[in-house]
Amino acid sequence: xxxxRSVANQSNLDTKExxxxxxxxxxxxxxxxxxxDIQKTSSQVLKEYIFKAFQNQTFNLEDVTIEKxxxxxxxxxxxxxxxxxxxxxxxxxxxxxxxxxxNADIIIESYTYFLIDLNNLSMxxxxxxxxxxxxxxxxxxxxxxxxxxxVIAPFIKKEEEIKSMLANSFSLTFYDNSDKYIGLKxxxxxxxxxxxxxxxxxxxxxxxxxxxxxxxxNTFKGNSDVKSLSASTDSxxxxxxxxxxxxxxxxxxxxxxxxxxxxxxxxxxKELSIIETQSI
Numbered sequence: 001x002x003x004x005r006s007v008a009n010q011s012n013l014d015t016k017e018x019x020x021x022x023x024x025x026x027x028x029x030x031x032x033x034x035x036x037d038i039q040k041t042s043s044q045v046l047k048e049y050i051f052k053a054f055q056n057q058t059f060n061l062e063d064v065t066i067e068k069x070x071x072x073x074x075x076x077x078x079x080x081x082x083x084x085x086x087x088x089x090x091x092x093x094x095x096x097x098x099x100x101x102x103n104a105d106i107i108i109e110s111y112t113y114f115l116i117d118l119n120n121l122s123m124x125x126x127x128x129x130x131x132x133x134x135x136x137x138x139x140x141x142x143x144x145x146x147x148x149x150x151v152i153a154p155f156i157k158k159e160e161e162i163k164s165m166l167a168n169s170f171s172l173t174f175y176d177n178s179d180k181y182i183g184l185k186x187x188x189x190x191x192x193x194x195x196x197x198x199x200x201x202x203x204x205x206x207x208x209x210x211x212x213x214x215x216x217x218n219t220f221k222g223n224s225d226v227k228s229l230s231a232s233t234d235s236x237x238x239x240x241x242x243x244x245x246x247x248x249x250x251x252x253x254x255x256x257x258x259x260x261x262x263x264x265x266x267x268x269x270k271e272l273s274i275i276e277t278q279s280i
Contacts, residue, residue: 032149053145
């Protein structure tokens with residue numbers, strides 16, 4: 001999400017709701033017990049450090065800012081912000097008179113949003129290309145505000161569950177030194193030297209490809225020639241080598257800033273609760 005917070009009167013803006021498709025990643029937070037008072041749980045200890053660090057609204061890391069939006073005994077809802085200048089290929093115009101605004105007067109703020117379940121030590125984050133390593137920023141934050149040794153790892157699916165899913169596309173990448181496609185690499189049809197080789201396929205009728213997930217995993221998982229292997233369903237993108245996943249969701253948003261944040265928070269909390277329940 002990229003935005004420039006406006007000082008214009010909110011009532012003058014179009015607040016008509018629109019449906020946006022977003023991607024959400026899910027993570028578990030694990031804390032080394034040797035760093036914890038034996039009389040306290042990991043949850044209690046993490047809460048103490050977060051509450052202490054966020055007596056103010058924001059916390060600055062090396063290249064992003066973590067902002068507290070809501071913090072209570074159950075959840076920490078916040079944003080990760082990265083600032084950047086406009087380049088010559090981007091122009092900003094006023095919504096009122098369509099006159100250009102000088103680039104020198106503009107700073108672009110790219111945001112993503114996260115929600116940490118402080119009791120279950122889990123987290124949901126909106127995935128965005130502008131801020132691709134959100135989980136690492138949250139880990140950096142915890143390491144900055146505490147002496148805790150923490151690991152943040154994605155939730156994973158059981159392999160048998162993945163094998164039974166219906167895919168509509170997949171992507172397979174071989175390492176540069178793979179000999180799987182040596183015949184294609186040496187073909188006179190291509191007067192060039194191959195590096196990595198990626199195969200991407202869209203499946204015409206997913207109901208006729210019920211075994212594609214199983215076949216992909218059985219054939220390529222654990223194969224030293226394979227660099228990456230992923231597949232998509234109607235609702236998820238799945239890393240078939242790691243069994244991690246990204247969920248597709250829709251959110252109704254407008255230009256009503258407070259209402260939008262409430263919707264984002266509710267969506268992150270709802271989807272995280274579903275994942276937590278499925279993982280029990």
